Amino acid sequence: MSILQRFQNIDRRWIYLVVALCIIVPxxxxxxxxTYVTDPSSNLYQKIDSFAGKEDKAVLLSFSHDASTMAELFxxxxxxxxxxxxxxxxxxxxxxxxxSAPLMAYALNVxxxxxxxxxxxxxxxxxxxxxxxxxxxxxxxxxDDVAEAVQTDAxxxxxxxxxxxxxxxxxxxxxxxxxxxxxxxVFSWITYxxxxxxxxxxxxxxxxxxxxxxxxxQSGQLVGMLSGLKGAAEYEKLVDVFAxxxxxxxxxxxxxxxxxxxxxxxxxxxxxxxxxxxxxxVETDVELPYKFKQARIGMNAQSIAHIMIxxxxxxxxxxxxxxxNKPDETI
Amino acid sequence: xxxxxxxxxxxxxxxxxxxFLYKDNPFYRFAEHLLVGVSMGYAIPLVYINAFIPFVYxxxxxxxxxxxxxxxxxxxxxxxxxxxxxxxxSRYPIAFGMGIVGMGVPMSMHSSVLVQMRNAMRPVxxxxxxxxxxxxxxxxxxxxxxxxxxxxxxxxTNVGIWFMMVGFGASFGYTVMARISLLIGRIQFLLGDFxxxxx
Numbered sequence: 001m002s003i004l005q006r007f008q009n010i011d012r013r014w015i016y017l018v019v020a021l022c023i024i025v026p027x028x029x030x031x032x033x034x035t036y037v038t039d040p041s042s043n044l045y046q047k048i049d050s051f052a053g054k055e056d057k058a059v060l061l062s063f064s065h066d067a068s069t070m071a072e073l074f075x076x077x078x079x080x081x082x083x084x085x086x087x088x089x090x091x092x093x094x095x096x097x098x099x100s101a102p103l104m105a106y107a108l109n110v111x112x113x114x115x116x117x118x119x120x121x122x123x124x125x126x127x128x129x130x131x132x133x134x135x136x137x138x139x140x141x142x143x144d145d146v147a148e149a150v151q152t153d154a155x156x157x158x159x160x161x162x163x164x165x166x167x168x169x170x171x172x173x174x175x176x177x178x179x180x181x182x183x184x185x186v187f188s189w190i191t192y193x194x195x196x197x198x199x200x201x202x203x204x205x206x207x208x209x210x211x212x213x214x215x216x217x218q219s220g221q222l223v224g225m226l227s228g229l230k231g232a233a234e235y236e237k238l239v240d241v242f243a244x245x246x247x248x249x250x251x252x253x254x255x256x257x258x259x260x261x262x263x264x265x266x267x268x269x270x271x272x273x274x275x276x277x278x279x280x281x282v283e284t285d286v287e288l289p290y291k292f293k294q295a296r297i298g299m300n301a302q303s304i305a306h307i308m309i310x311x312x313x314x315x316x317x318x319x320x321x322x323x324x325n326k327p328d329e330t331i
Numbered sequence: 332x333x334x335x336x337x338x339x340x341x342x343x344x345x346x347x348x349x350x351f352l353y354k355d356n357p358f359y360r361f362a363e364h365l366l367v368g369v370s371m372g373y374a375i376p377l378v379y380i381n382a383f384i385p386f387v388y389x390x391x392x393x394x395x396x397x398x399x400x401x402x403x404x405x406x407x408x409x410x411x412x413x414x415x416x417x418x419x420x421s422r423y424p425i426a427f428g429m430g431i432v433g434m435g436v437p438m439s440m441h442s443s444v445l446v447q448m449r450n451a452m453r454p455v456x457x458x459x460x461x462x463x464x465x466x467x468x469x470x471x472x473x474x475x476x477x478x479x480x481x482x483x484x485x486x487x488t489n490v491g492i493w494f495m496m497v498g499f500g501a502s503f504g505y506t507v508m509a510r511i512s513l514l515i516g517r518i519q520f521l522l523g524d525f526x527x528x529x530x
């Protein structure tokens with residue numbers, strides 16, 4: 001049997017081993033890599049950032065996934081929460097499926113660890129788990145009155161009595177809904193919140209669902225979209241470069257600029273945030289913990305795995321075309 | 332200590348699931364069944380606390396809103412789905428559900444058909460819009476089955492097939508990316524949270 005025929009009949013477990021090594025090695029020996037930001041991610045960033053410091057604008061994060069897709073969605077949830085906390089943007093969270101409830105609380109806890117002054121009910125509010133049977137009454141009800149539709153938060157407090165509700169009444173104020181989903185849940189928000197009330201809807205979806213959502217992105221029904229781990233890595237970089245930026249000129253972050261994001265990259269191996277651009281290197285004292293660069297480190301492994309898969313596809317095709325006219329000696 | 336124990340359990344269950352890559356085994360089946368059991372065990376009390384207590388028990392028994400007994404009884408009819416003779420009763424709550432779905436039809440038509448059509452009808456002023464125009468027209472021609480796909484018409488429909496293949500390829504590429512991402516997430520957990528090799 002020739003080498004090519006041996007490759008054609010290789011035990012699949014060897015492939016699994018190679019895939020595992022391609023992922024384990026880059027995670028154990030991480031390296032700096034560049035992350036290029038795409039328009040759907042930067043559009044979402046700009047939309048959220050336009051709410052910075054505004055009393056009458058807020059973002060609603062809807063969690064529609066379970067732990068199985070946490071690897072892709074959790075880093076983007078933490079990044080968006082970090083963006084909101086850095087830029088003093090009111091943020092609400094809600095979920096309609098039981099498995100999402102602990103993930104939602106976990107994402108909030110991880111993101112707010114670095115912001116000790118944040119107060120629940122003042123800076124952010126977790127609406128908590130609401131039974132799916134109430135999805136329509138709540139989504140449609142929020143078009144008139146958020147406090148009336150949701151009633152209580154995760155701690156059982158009356159929403160209308162919370163300080164965060166000052167200036168927030170309906171979708172005119174709760175003007176951006178971001179659904180983190182591993183399913184077509186985003187479509188429900190588009191159908192009911194956008195079509196009926198004109199609310200802005202964005203999506204943070206698993207890569208599997210990204211292709212399904214592109215038509216809505218292209219038709220302008222989604223203001224932005226984060227697709228899988230790549231989308232999360234892009235958002236991590238956006239937050240590092242703008243929202244978390246700190247120097248004498250910009251003590252509380254800086255405005256988005258397409259030129260800056262194109263030219264600047266953040267070395268992920270560094271423990272502190274630093275920026276490298278054509279103007280040189282800017283080093284800061286801002287901590288860059290693992291949780292804020294998890295997706296970018298993951299993308300290193302992802303890139304290696306993709307190269308490996310492409311090589312396997314090429315090798316498989318070479319083997320196929322070279323052996324297809326030869327008699328099979330294994331028979 | 333508590334975190335270590337929870338991480339240990341999660342790591343063991345992850346390895347049990349990964350063991351299926353070698354071959355089917357009792358450890359894998361144990362973890363699989365445990366997942367189903369834990370999911371249900373977690374969901375039932377959560378729904379009881381967040382749905383039954385605030386929307387059935389409290390309004391009816393504590394606040395005296397007795398009219399809520401009617402929708403509650405209609406909801407209970409779902410249980411008859413499990414009986415042979417009375418399963419027809421479960422169709423009544425299903426009918427209410429279907430009515431609500433019907434409410435979404437006009438809005439779904441708007442977002443999935445009308446807005447998409449409006450965007451497909453924009454002037455062809457760039458390469459992207461030209462590609463969308465050709466793709467939309469040729470794929471629609473492909474799904475017109477009242478005319479044989481032969482001659483010039485067949486050539487147009489072949490272009491539609493090519494566009495669909497590109498679409499399927501993009502979807503498949505995204506799926507591969509997603510599956511690798513999930514593996515990365517688990518390995519990040521094993522190497523980082525559990526073994527402490529990544530900080």
